[in-house]
Amino acid sequence: MEIKLDDLTGPEIAQLLDEHLQNMAKHSPPESRHALNLDGLRKPEITFWSVWENGHLVGCGALKELDYKHGEIKSMRTSSSHLRKGVAKKVLQHIIAEAKNRNYRRLSLETGSMTAFEPARRLYASFGFQYCKPFSDYIEDPNSVFMTMEL
Template identity: 55%
Template sequence: MRFEIREDDLSGPEIQALLREHLAGMQADTPPESVHALPLEALRQPGITLWSAWRGDRLCGCGALKTLAPLHGELKSMRTHGAFLRQGVGQAVLDHILAQARARGLLRLSLETGTAPSFAAAHALYRRNGFLPCEPFADYRPDPHSLFMSRLL
C-alpha cells in the first residue's frame, strides 16, 4: 500500500496527538531516566525534520531525522498509528528518511530504541534495513533500557 509522505510542520492536531501517544508509550515501557523520545517542542528545533505518512486524510505514522554532525544523523520519533500497524507504514517512513539522509550527504544514520518486549517490531524493522547494534553515540550513555543501532548510508 502506498502512503503520501509529507514534511510536517507539527501544527496539525493529528500529528500532535500521535506524538503525545508516542511519548506516553515510551514513558509507559521505559524508566523515566531512560526515555529519549522528544516532546513536540524539541522536535521543532533547528536540525530536526519530521515527516508524516498519510493515506488520504488519515495520519498513518511519522518519523524524524536529526542532524548530529555534518555526516551523521539520528532517526527519531518513529511511530505508526495503531490503526495502521503491520501495513508497511514504518518501512515507508524509514525508506523516506534514508533517502533524505543520503540526499543531505549523511554517511551514517544511528538510532536509540528501547529494550522492552514492546520494541521487538522496531528492532526487526531496523535489522531488516541494515542497522546493527553499536555503542552509544552523541550524548547518549550506556543504559540497559537502550539499544543503540547504526548503519552506513
Template identity: 45%
Template sequence: MSFYVTRAEVSEPDVAALLARHFDLMRAQSPPESCHVLPVDDLAQPDITLLALRENGALLAIGALREFGTWGEVKSMHTAEAARGRGVARALLDVLIAEARAKGLQHLSLETGSGPEHAAARTLYARAGFVDCPPFGSYTHDPLSHFMTRAI
C-alpha cells in the same frame, strides 16, 4: 499502497495528537532516566526534519531525522495502532534514509528500547540495514536502550 510522505509541523492537530500518543507510550514503558523520547516542542528545532506518512489524507505514521554534522539520528518513529502490519513503518523509514542520503549524511543511528515491546522496531531496523552499535552522541550505556546504526 497509496502512502505518501510530506514534511510535518508539530502544530498540525493530527501530528500533535500522534506525537502525544508516542510521548505518553514511551514514558509509560521506561523510567525517566532511560526514556529518550523528545518532547514535542523539541521536534520543531531547525536540526530536525519531521515527516508524516499519510494515506488518503489520514495520518498513519510520523518520524524524524535529527542532524549532527555528517551523521543523523532517527527519532520519534511511531505508527498509529490501526495502521500497524501494513508496511507503513518501513515505507517511512525508507524515506528517512533517503532524506539522510539527500542531505549528504554518512551514517544514520538510533536508540530504541531493549525490551520485548520494542522487538518489532528492532526487527524493522535490522531489516533496513541497521546493525547493533555502542551508545553514540550523548547517550550512555543503559540496559533498557538498544543502539543501532548504518552507513548511508
C-alpha cells in the same frame, strides 16, 4: 501513502506524538526515555515528516542532524490503528533516502531494549542497521539499544 514535510502544528500530529510519549512512558523508565515532545522536535536540526493515507494520519518520523555526516532517526511512530501495514517501512525508507541525499555517512538510532520494541529492532535490522555503542550524548543504559548503519 503520502509522506509530507510537517510543521508540527496540526492537531492530528499532536495527538499521535502524545500517543508516542504515552507508549514510551508505559514501557520505559523516565531516565531511559529519549522521545521528543512537540517543542523538542521543533529544533532547526530536526526535519519531521508525517505520513497520510486517505486523509488520515498513519505515522511519522524525523531526522536529526548530529553533524554534517551523521544523522539520527527520531520519533518513528505508526498510529496504533495502522500497525503492520507497512507505514514504518515507508517512513524508514524515506529517512534513509533523505540521509543519503544529505551525504551523511552514518545514520544511527536509539530504541528500547524491552520486548515491546522488538518489532522496531527487527525492522531496523532488516534495513542493515547493526547494534553499536551509544553515540552522540547517549550513555550506556540497560533499557536502550543503539543501532547504526553506514550509508
